[in-house]
Amino acid sequence: MRVYNFSAGPAQLPLPVLKQAAAELTDWQGSGMSVLEVSHRGKDFVACAADAEAAFRRVAGVPDNYRVLFLAGGATGQFSAIPMNLAAPGATAAFINTGQWSKKAIKEAAxxxxxxxxxADESASSYTTTPEPGSFTVPADAAYLHYTPNETIGGVEFPYVPDADDVPLVADFSSTYLSRAIDVERFGVIYGGAQKNLGPAGLAIVVVREDLLDRARPDVPAIWDWKVMAGADSMLNTPPTFSIYLLGLILHWIESTGGLEAMGERNRAKAERLYAAIDASDFYTNPVEPRSRSWMNIPFTLADPALDADFLAGADAAGLTNLKGHRSVGGMRASIYNAMPDDGVTALIDYMTEFERTRA
Amino acid sequence: MRVYNFSAGPAQLPLPVLKQAAAELTDWQGSGMSVLEVSHRGKDFVACAADAEAAFRRVAGVPDNYRVLFLAGGATGQFSAIPMNLAAPGATAAFINTGQWSKKAIKEAAxxxxxxxxxADESASSYTTTPEPGSFTVPADAAYLHYTPNETIGGVEFPYVPDADDVPLVADFSSTYLSRAIDVERFGVIYGGAQKNLGPAGLAIVVVREDLLDRARPDVPAIWDWKVMAGADSMLNTPPTFSIYLLGLILHWIESTGGLEAMGERNRAKAERLYAAIDASDFYTNPVEPRSRSWMNIPFTLADPALDADFLAGADAAGLTNLKGHRSVGGMRASIYNAMPDDGVTALIDYMTEFERTRA
Incomplete structure (x- = not known):
């Protein structure tokens, strides 16, 4: 029995991917070995990693002058690695602060x-907004402008790509990676942990424009040295092989379901239906300004917080799990990443409607 | 059909562990979710990680004044993290150089x-030796003494634990982790990647004495800040959850087979049988001085290198895979980690004997 899992991450994965991984976990491609057991330098795994990179490039539309790196340490590791790769000590780096993940990136860069x-700083709205386009100025001498396209905790998502002029734009896509088509050429660096839309925890995917590979500090740790890793096909050391293998399966699944244009339409429709249900009710509330509402993470509160525990217990019993909101926000949060099917959102809306009818 | 896989790493894993992981990959503990899909902060995964740590402590005999950390980035990441955590810029750090992994650790520390x-530097023997006990002096002001108990590529293993007096001893156990009982109290820091004896690639296990947690530089990246990670139960950020889960299964498997004393006896016996077969023949040669021969990685050459390709092709056909030696050493290498059964070593010896009989 599978449930609908609304976890913010690690998160629900496509069932066909899990089934394939399970079926071949003791014997991969007829090798008599698990993909967990093969050398990262053997021809089979090298082909697997190359296939994952090629699929990522196809699905995301990555231009030839960008490198795709598979690195250990997740997005939090890159919070440290980004300044090490792009900015000398004392150099200016610009940030847009839209919530907790922005703040973590800022803290590590400092x-x-x-x-x-x-x-730009949205703390005045308790992080329920994104800045208006054109409302902020990026210092021309900044080494980069960093922002967080989607804030997992606040459920706030940029409805546009910020304009940074000639300053390289660096974006933490962790919680909205490949959720829709984007124009990669607008960015200097795209990065994120895989564990929301793209697989298990432990892998950071970094897409970096080649002209930015010459700016690293001499003391950047080798496993985060983008140029070294680009030259080594991300295999300076042993990479997180199982994560790369699953990433490949997930990318093929995305292609089999119509690619990012279709994925984006499904994600938009799922989110719009859930927001519509929330907005149609006086019992449920989402605090985010409408134009900045996330397609991926949808926080909502009940009119009477005393009912929260009952709501969650009933949801669990109905096979709708991990709906408890982040401790800093309270209430509920439904994370509906790529792998959450339409039926999962329908089941949640039905449950919410019935709960309100019987308990409000 | 499973083969005997002599890969140096990632490497063969216990079949019962792989079967359990496969069986529960779509529904873990009756949750309706994969272990890949659950939040690292949920009670089920927190219990899973706590169980893995407790099992590690039991199996390895970790005293109470040591912390066990599960970190991303493997041993190569720790090559950078160790000086960041233990030595200010300009401080002295001492190293024993016994081969390629020692050299990588030195390069990153520099x-x-x-x-x-x-x-101590064993390059004069082409890294076929370890220094004699007492033959080297560690500067009393060194922040630490680093050594590599087992060199995966050269197949050289220390037959003793170096004496560093009051200088903290730091050891890269990657390729011999939990291969036998050790006295943890001899060490300041034990670390290593999991992908030889302890699971999939992507996880570093760091065992650090608590009094060493106060020496970090202010700019150590948060995900490698041992003190911060010790305070956060290794969950400052999303850890490599699947690797931690599999580590737990492997530790329980080690316990079910008798713990480290029994494991060490089996590993000793496997290695002795293979070395005996090599030494009894004029056709096969192992270059390492007998007292420093690895129990884990056994390189050997054929008298006639022109037969190497035939040897490897025949081995593959016999279900004995990944025996090709490292490119820097040539010949063959049989890695026989914890999960390599006695029968695998017997099958290899039988194949070697038959190959010599028919082709020498």
């Missing part, structure tokens, strides 16, 4: 000695 | 600005 300039 | 003092 720890690496960059001069943090926060060009 | 990149982090420590004053590298190599107290």
């Amino acid at each position: 720890r690496q000695g960059v001069n943090v300039v926060t060009v | 990149r982090q600005g420590v004053n590298v003092v190599t107290v």
Whole structure:
């Protein structure tokens, strides 16, 4: 019995992918070995990693002048690696602060000695907004502008790509990676952990424009040295092989379901239906300004917080799990990533409607 | 059909562990979710990680004044993290150089600005030796002494634990982790990647004495800040959850087979049988001085290198895979980690004997 799993991450994965991984976990491609057991330098795994990269490039539409890196340590590791790769100590780096993940990125960059300039800060709205386009100015000498396209905790998503002029734009796509088509050429660096839309925890996928590969500090750790890793096909050391293998399966699944245009339409429709249900009710509330509402993470509160525990217990019993909101926000949060089917959203809306009818 | 897989890493895993992981990959513990899909902060996974740590402590005999950390980035990441955690820029760190992995650790430490003092260097023997006990002096002001108990490529293993007096001893156990009982109290820090004896690639296990947690540089990346990670039960950020889950299964498998004393006896016996077969023949040669021969990685050459390709092709056909030696050493290498059964070593010896009889 599978449930609908609304976890913010690690998160629900496509069932066909899990079934294939399970079926071949003791004997991969007739090798008599698990994919967990093969050398990353053997021809079979090298082909597997190359296939995952090629599929990522096809699905995301990555231009030839960008490198795709598979690195260990997740997005939090890249919070440290980004300033190490792009900014000398004391150099200015610009940030847009839209919530907790923005703040973590800022904290780590400051720890690496960059001069943090926060060009826009949405704390006044309790992080329920994104800045208006054109409402902020990026210092021309900034090494980069960093922003968080989707804030997993606040459920706030940029409805546009910020304009940074000639300053390289760096974006933490962790919680909205490949959720829809994007124009990669707008960005200097796209990065994120895989564990929401793209597989198990432990893998960071970094897409970096080639002209940015010459800016690293001499003391950047080798496993985060983008140029070294680009030259080594991400295999300077042993990479997280199982994560790369599953990433490949998930990318093929995305292609089999119509690619990112179709994925984006499904994700938009899922989110719109859930927001419509929330907005049609006085019992449920989403705090985010409508234009900045996330397609991926949808927080909502009940009119009477005393009912939260009953709501969650009933949801669990109905096979709708991990709906409890982040401790810093409270209430509920439904994370509906790529692998959440339409039926899961329908089941949640039906449950919410019935709960309100009987308990409000 | 499973083969005997002599890969140096990622490497053969216990079949019962793979079967259990496959059986529950779509529904873990009756949750209706995969272990790949659950939040690292949910009670089920928190219990899973706590169980893995407790099992590690039991199996390895970790005293209470040591912390066990599960970190991303493998041993190569720790090559950077160790000086960041233990030595200020310019401080002296001592190293024993017994081969390629020692050299990588030294290179990364130098990149982090420590004053590298190599107290013993086995390059003169082409890395077929370890230094005699007492033959080297560790500077009393060294922040730590680093060594590599087992060199995966050269097949060289220390038959003793070096004496560093009051200098903290730091050991890269990647390729011999939990292969036998050790006295943890001899060490300041034990670390290693999991992908030889302890699971899939992507996880570093760091065992650190608590009094060493106060020495980190202010700019150590948060995900490698041992003190921060010790305070967060290794969950400052999303850890490599699947690797931790599999580590737990493997530790329980080690316990079910008698623990580290029994494991060490089996590993000793496997290695002795293979070395005996090599030494009894003029056709096969192992270059390592007998007292420093690895129990884990056994390189050997054929008298006539022109037969190498035939040897490997015949081995593959006999279900004995990944025997090709490292490109820097040539010949063959049989890695016989914990999960390689006695029968695998017997099958290899039988094949070697028959190959010599028919082709020498």
